[in-house]
Amino acid sequence: MAYAITNPPRLISQGVGASTGSLWHYTDGDALATVLGADYFSDGFDLGMKVNDTMVVTDETNTIVSLCIVSVVTTDGASTIQKSEGPGAALISGTGATLTLTAAQSGANVLFDRAAGIIFDLPAPVVGLKFRFIVTVDLTAAAYQVDTDAATTFIVGSLVGAIEAAATDETHFADGTTHIGLSMNATTTGGLIGGIFDVECISATLWTITGNTSCTATPATPFTT
Numbered sequence: 431m432a433y434a435i436t437n438p439p440r441l442i443s444q445g446v447g448a449s450t451g452s453l454w455h456y457t458d459g460d461a462l463a464t465v466l467g468a469d470y471f472s473d474g475f476d477l478g479m480k481v482n483d484t485m486v487v488t489d490e491t492n493t494i495v496s497l498c499i500v501s502v503v504t505t506d507g508a509s510t511i512q513k514s515e516g517p518g519a520a521l522i523s524g525t526g527a528t529l530t531l532t533a534a535q536s537g538a539n540v541l542f543d544r545a546a547g548i549i550f551d552l553p554a555p556v557v558g559l560k561f562r563f564i565v566t567v568d569l570t571a572a573a574y575q576v577d578t579d580a581a582t583t584f585i586v587g588s589l590v591g592a593i594e595a596a597a598t599d600e601t602h603f604a605d606g607t608t609h610i611g612l613s614m615n616a617t618t619t620g621g622l623i624g625g626i627f628d629v630e631c632i633s634a635t636l637w638t639i640t641g642n643t644s645c646t647a648t649p650a651t652p653f654t655t
Contacts, residue, residue, distance in 0.1 A: 537561075549577060550577075
């Protein structure tokens with residue numbers, strides 16, 4: 431899909447006096463990754479968009495709301511925006527047995543909230559993509575799992591597995607050369623309420639991980655090959 435001048439961003443609030451500071455709202459079926467493309471808003475200059483204006487983008491297809499900043503207004507009249515790293519991260523619920531995350535969802539809080547288990551697949555690596563995974567419902571069947579997109583995309587970093595109110599914890603390391611995912615089983619590798627970890631892409635073949643998992647038995651490595 432592409433931008434249509436018949437569905438322009440709406441000016442919500444206009445900056446007074448200064449050359450920036452206006453607030454815009456844009457709603458469309460295009461995914462955020464498309465909206466972030468160079469010169470997406472072909473009539474941005476004519477609409478009055480200025481560099482550093484703020485824009486709230488609603489992706490109707492994926493039901494995601496993102497806060498963005500106008501980064502470029504070109505001489506031919508087009509404008510480009512980039513995603514803000516500010517507060518208000520989207521929430522992604524663990525509905526269904528599997529879900530493939532997208533680059534447009536970067537920055538979201540991803541919830542393990544399906545007791546019957548779920549597998550989240552990471553998108554193809556793009557440096558800077560990041561997700562926070564949070565266990566909000568105890569796992570009771572199958573597994574809570576995160577996998578990379580391919581057998582040649584790896585995870586490096588560490589997770590601390592711990593038993594609540596017990597002096598038992600272990601740190602387990604992903605080696606960055608064989609580990610392509612992690613799996614929590616509700617006992618030794620996590621999967622209980624309170625587990626939280628961050629995953630961020632740092633190269634075309636590598637994601638980092640850091641955080642903790644909540645266990646009920648002597649912790650074991652959650653990392654998979």
